[in-house]
Amino acid sequence: MPAPLETCLSDLDCASSSSSSSSSDLSGFLTDEEDCARLQQSASASGPPVPAHRGAPGIPGVSDTPRAHDDEERRRRRGRARVRSEALLHSLRRSRRVKANDRERNRMHNLNAALDALRSVLPSFPDDTKLTKIETLRFAYNYIWALAETLRLADQGLPGGGARERLLSPQCAPCLPGPPSPTSDAESWGSGAAASPCAASSSPLSDPSSPATSEDFSYSLGDPLFSFPSLPKDLLRTTPCFIPYH
């Protein structure tokens, strides 16, 4: 357990003078434990604060007296100790900052790994373009919505229920990994558009019954279909995702 910074500081404040035993190894960064150990060693080696020169009453201080010489020496030591203390304090702060940077870097790496995992379960793009972070999030949002909508329609006894048309429309195409499997009910997929804001604003494929081609999936990454709607959260839960934002 590293000693608190305040402890080190208070120790340093008490160190008005210091022996030469505490070398200041400022090259490289020290651990907190090392820093505090050194700081405390420095403080303990210096002893209690040296009282100010009281001088003998009636005897004016003269610089070349032995007492005045001692005072001068103490002042010099105090100055050197302070320089060392500040350097070590800087080193201590630097050390903690480096550790925090390392943790932050690691945290961001974990976040990126999670984003990669998310990309891996999303439909891949025709041109293999790697989605940016924001695109990944928007795409995932849309994709989840499209899948949920498909399930909802299926639960309503509308197998497909026009879902294929909607989902394969230029606006919704990125929400699906590809055309339905050959074993799926092609007829049910091909007919009738469900009443949804998505369907209302989408234009179906020229031939909905045919497998979607890469051209069917053509879109630009900057397309508004990837946008989050700028709507309140509660509205987001019930509103299809394809609301452009500008």
Added chain:
DNA sequence: TAGGCCATCTGGTCCT
């Protein structure tokens, strides 16, 4: 070359 995206650093704030 401007603009977008990204990684990293940094200091502040919140949480355990």
Added chain:
DNA sequence: AGGACCAGATGGCCTA
């Protein structure tokens, strides 16, 4: 008290 989280700043790389 220390770590997690967050947002701003900065600089590098890439592309239209």
